[in-house]
Amino acid sequence: MKSQPIIQLQGLTKTYDLGEIQVHALRGVNLDIEAGSYVAIMGASGSGKSTLLNILGCLDRPTSGRYWLGGDDVSTLEDDALSIIRGQRLGFIFQSYNLIDQLTVVENIHVPLFYQGRDLEQCWDECVKFAELVGLGDRLDHRPKQLSGGQQQRVAIARSLVNNPLMILADEPTGNLDSQTGREVLEVLDRLNAAGKTIVLVTHGEEVATRAHRVVRMKDGFVDSDVLNRKTISTAATARPVAAAAR
């Protein structure tokens, strides 16, 4: 029996109403993502990739269609409810790290827990554990400005893990990094996935995409192709391609 996918998208559309013209960013996306998979979403700009990411990240609501995240339909939730979902079920990694400048490493890692009402003192050990996991156990008191780009991105990864999310959404995580540090960051993601974390990665880079078990390509608001990555397929036990949305 197949396990219940943690993400199910059904006939997802998104239309931006710009007054005179309507922009159809998504025209009906169907996509299932199982727990523990490592999915890369690719596509040219204007393909609906960013819109899809925003909806997956519960930052935006679809115009129509359904989005089940961890068994709950989140496509029609109110703003506050979406905030709670983001805080509890999702981890974000951004291209430009997006750390908060006035906070230290450990405080930055703590932010998602702060909004769940947990005081830093209560969960200090947890936050430190994740800092150590990404190799920054000796920089707990540093501010983002005192760290290199790679280190900052690793703080962001630690932060995305701290709330034990169902899925980590990474938006071009290596876009601002040189290839060496980019590779290091990707290796961290590989290890996390190997440890069972579900990762959805949005990228332009083919090389980055090759690390994923499954590559979904977007085009004109549809899923253009959805293929398992041959190189990694043998290790991707739980990844399962889903038929792309019909043209």
Add this chain to the structure above:
Amino acid sequence: MKPLIPIALVRIVQLGVKSLLLHKMRSALTMLGIIFGVCSVIAMLAIGEGASHEAQEAIKKLGSSNVIIRSVKRTADNSSSGQGKRSFVAEYGLTYRDAARLQATIPGIRRVLPLRIMRDDVRFSSISHPCQVIGTHPLYPEINGVDLLAGRFLTETDERYQNNICAITLSLAESLFTGQNPLEQEVKIGANYFRVVGIVRERGTEQKRPQSGATEGQTIDANVYIPLSAARNRFGEVIFRRSAGSFEAEKVELHQLTLQFENPESVETAVPLIQRLLERFHERKDYELVVPLELLRQAERTKRIFNVVLGSIAAISLLVGGIGIMNIMLATVTERTREIGIRRALGAKKKDITTQFLVETIVLSVGGGLIGVAVGVITPLLVEQVAGMKTIITWWSVVVAFGISALVGVVFGLYPARRAADLDPIEALRHT
């Protein structure tokens, strides 16, 4: 796990302080508006309160259950008296019969204290000192608030026998009798010798009495009190005055009558009666009525208006301070759009963002308020030292000023905080 609200709030305040410390200069400048606002509220009210307190004390000293009637020389009187019998003597003022009539007819009167006041020099051995000679009754200290320092005051016996004795004020004693005991010494006033029997001190030396004409306003620290009967007999009722080539004489029986009533309530009913009585027996209005109770009420009304004016000025400065804060917070929100986006993505609700920015504004305004209170408490003390003005810091002015500063934080923080919370997280994240 249920979040502990106080701890969460402490964290939010810590976060706010941390964010504000990131731009120390900016935060300090922003607070200045509130600091000056709060400071000016407290300082202005303290100075106003001090000034009106002094005025009220002076009035209270006159006694709220007293009515004071003074003889007044009208400038027009000279010409009118010239029409009839030509005389050098200006005759005006209250008479002994007035005193008797008032005492007999006005209900509620407890005592009537007549005063005769003359300006003269008092001499002891070779020292001469200008002074006020006050002919009065033994009741004087009780009604006018005079402390007896040594010896005794005038008595009924002195009054009856027109004794040539006197009580003098401390400052006069000091200038006349340097290093000697003034008691039982004889001083010369005009052509008569008076024996000093007591040393007194007037409470509140600034009080002014009607002086016969031009010499009005001199500090009346140098007083000689003699029995009224003695004053009448030794000095007569006509007072001559020579000044720079001119010569003046006036006939005044009594310079002042102090009516003491049973209680302040009977004052109010008595005042119209007194006026009617005096009007009947005085063709010209050569007297004035001073009702301390009315003056006190007036002073209180004035003070209230004064406070409203000061309060409005201070409120405007707080308003300006608040607008300054709002301006900076709006700039801060724009500057930190990205941070807002991050926090929203990581699970912050709109409410959390509102709280965060509101707390920052409140920290600014309350911090400014606290500094303002400190400066506002020090300023009146400095004013008291430097300008010699009396100031009174009322606890309510501190509370009100501080309260308003906190309120300013809430009111002017709400809009920027709302703007921050209403940002679209996606847009905010994209913001550079």
